[in-house]
């Protein structure tokens with residue numbers, strides 16, 4: 001199995017991504033490193049612990065990472081899980097003694113994949129401290145497209161400097177909004193998967209309906225993690241890119257693999273199957 005570490009700010013679609021990894025034998029989940037983002041670090045860390053407990057994976061270490069100004073409670077709820085964090089068990093007190101960067105330093109091996117599905121602060125700090133990621137998959141950015149400002153996607157917007165470091169030095173596979181906006185877990189999808197996970201999506205669905213975007217939720221982070229589980233799920237193309245000071249993904253001189261396409265009906269069926277109980 002492919003060793004996998006997920007750097008995450010759960011987060012409703014983070015929860016789907018973590019569940020997908022935990023229930024996929026192709027990967028061995030080596031740990032979750034947490035970061036501020038959708039909500040504050042204390043909550044994202046607690047949510048990571050709760051999700052692992054719910055998934056029967058208290059053996060997976062959780063290492064705390066960077067704090068910062070959070071801000072997506074309108075999408076993910078005040079508790080980060082659609083006001084439903086309390087439906088998950090709260091009996092996982094295990095926290096790794098190392099912080100996220102140290103954990104990455106000790107845990108990443110030459111065959112490890114890291115999926116970064118929150119703001120990139122931990123990953124940038126790790127790169128700055130000399131850690132090399134053999135395979136780094138990042139959910140973030142949008143080419144000519146944003147979801148937080150007109151031009152910036154949330155994970156890049158939350159720490160633009162970190163996104164710059166990752167694009168310039170991290171040699172990442174980037175899974176942008178342009179692709180994830182085509183990957184919608186609609187009401188039929190949500191009716192078929194684990195009801196405990198579906199139940200986390202209420203705030204997110206209300207947000208989407210209010211903006212009359214769609215019926216359902218974007219499963220941004222699960223799309224990125226699917227590529228970690230089954231390489232080749234996403235069709236990649238090299239681009240020369242950079243990130244500006246506002247967190248917009250722009251043309252530049254740094255070579256990045258961008259996920260441009262996928263067979264969504266097939267990926268959707270894969271997710272449904274793995275996320276069902």
Ligand code: BDR
Pocket residue numbers: 011012013014038072075117118139147153154155220221
């Ligand atoms: C990203 O922002 C977060 O709200 C989601 O969890 C995802 O990682 C999408 O822009």
Ligand code: CA
Pocket residue numbers: 008009010011013014037038117118221
């Ligand atoms: Ca996320």
